[in-house]
Amino acid sequence: MPSRWADSAEDKAEDARRKAEKEEKKRLKAEKLRQAEEAAKAAARANGHQDDEDGERPQKRRRVSHDDGAAGTGAKEPERELLRFNAPGWQPCRSVERFDRLNHIEEGSYGYVSRAKEEATGEIVAIKKLKLNPVNDGGFAVTALREIQCLNAAKHRHIVNLREVVMGEREAKNDVYLVMEFVEHDLKTLQEEMEEPFLPSEIKTLLLQLGSAVEFLHDQWILHRDLKTSNILMNNRGEIKLADFGMARFCGDPPPSNLTQLVVTLWYRAPELLLGTPTYDAAIDLWSVGCIFGELLTKNPLLQGKNEVDQLSKIFELCGIPTEETWPDFKRLPNARSLRLPSGNRAAQGSVVRAKFPILTNAGANLLNSLLSLDPAKRPSAKEMLEHAYFGEDPRPKPTAMFPTFPSKAGQEKRRRHASPNAPMRGAAPGLQGEVDFGSIFKGREEEERGGGFQLKLV
Structure with a gap:
């Protein structure tokens, strides 16, 4: 039994007709371009012949290469430098394993806060493990999304600085941690x-x-x-x-x-x-x-x-x-x-x-x-x-x-x-x-x- 998604004979005939119509349009377009080019060449030859008869100089051609100008004048144009702008890019979150947990600080309604040290720099930071909503089958809690969004928008001297968001590994790979500055x-x-x-x-x-x-x-x-x-x-x-x-x-x-x-x-x-x-x-x-x-x-x-x-x-x-x-x-x-x-x-x-x-x-x-x-x-x-x-x-x-x-x-x-x-x-x-x-x-x-x-x- 053929699939109900297979093309019928009418569909194949319609496809062939559309293909032929498309090819005819392409041919007519190419013919029109060829005729326009021939007309332009004929006009250029007529203008050149008239200029020779009047004793006038031919029109200057547009320079299409910097090398042509440099060869004619002997001067070398300076190289153009590309402008580069720093822009954020997409990259994976770092792992929480890059930090050594030193001690627990406190537990709040929406997370556990610990003091930790970054292995690469030795800097002391505060890490907050977010409490995710178990009702959502591992989905990201709206409170966690809002906390990250608000902290990213609230860069102020008297507001704690969110440095980055890191993830857990292995069996805890779905855990989310906020890395913030440590305050005593x-x-x-x-x-x-x-x-x-x-x-x-x-x-x-x-x-x-x-x-x-x-x-x-x-x-x-x-x-x-x-x-x-x-x-x-x-x-x-x-x-x-x-x-x-x-x-x-x-x-x-x-x-x-x-x-x-x-x-x-x-x-x-x-x-x-x-x-x-x-x-x-x-x-x-x-x-x-x-x-x-x-x-x-x-x-x-x-x-x-x-x-x-x-x-x-x-x-x-x-x-x-x-x-x-x-x-x-x-x-x-x-x-x-x-x-x-x-x-x-x-x-x-x-x-x-x-x-x-x-x-x-x-x-x-x-x-x-x-x-x-x-x-x-x-x-x-x-x-x-x-x-x-x-x-x-x-x-x-x-x-x-x-x-x-x-x-x-x-x-x-x-x-x-x-x-x-x-x-x-x-x-x-x-x-x-x-x-x-x-x-x-x-x-x-x-x-x-x-x-x-x-x-x-x-x-």
Whole structure:
């Protein structure tokens, strides 16, 4: 039985007809070119004969070779050099076997970080082994793709430098590793080892560097979405490097409608995220910067909630209950309908940020209050933060060269770690569900004993 893909007799006849038609067209074209050439030669002969009769010089022929001109004039033209441009090329990734693993540093939600030495140069680097999504049958996780993409686009003095991507070998050939510059400390571990918090001048320097990195990211339309002290590295020269872009992504204006709601580690998560906002922007990173600011002042995380409900309660205790004046869009958020807020004296339910940090100047308290605004529209941008009057008053920011040095805990020594929540996993469900009662969170504040005498009031 012949194949149903074989040509029939009609197909063969049609092919022969098309071939003959094509040959005829080629013949006619060649004939036309031949006639045109003969006409051109006849015209040239006629013009030459006329020029001879008039006694005029024949027209100059076009020089078709540099050698002809050089032979006629005796001068040699300089050789022409080709311009060469450096351009990236395609090449295979190097193997992780070119690096010697020295010790484990830490494990995060999206990878394992180790300290390693490159065999060829002896340079110390940090290597992050990415956690790939097993659900995708060995496919590349979208968080890993975004991390590589964002780090390649974020070349900045205060952002950790991604040097290259390397692969595993043999049975681990599908493993992916990020090779980054090694930085000695992270702010969280450093503060746990310090006896006293950073000085006000040092805090200003750290905030300026952090604000510079965040401003650059937002200018590149990148949201970090997991700013916290454990993701801020610091070297022995007082320079910080923003790291861990496992939750980062590009975001346009207006932001896309399919943004993941469960982002940012719980203690640094903005209230609009806890209340299920369908869309968000760079303001969520600025809320995290405000939490980091408060942590630098006290050495302890500012808002240590046990879960999403407790976290929201602590935010309201510090920043006050949202009202139409402080947060007009609050009631439009999905989870706001399930909250039962306290009633009573609104004056006793406002922000206590100023009272919690009496060591701050008025300008410093103003900056912290603005970063911790419940309404994301009222938070400053990173650029506005860097231009705040707080950084221009005494004490001035300390030069990084004057920062104290600390022994590095990223070596083989055991770390003394305090429990803190991890970054949320992609695809997990939010924990704020059902009706939540916040009616008693200000009960202690209203029942405080007030004795005789005078009372200092911080403004």
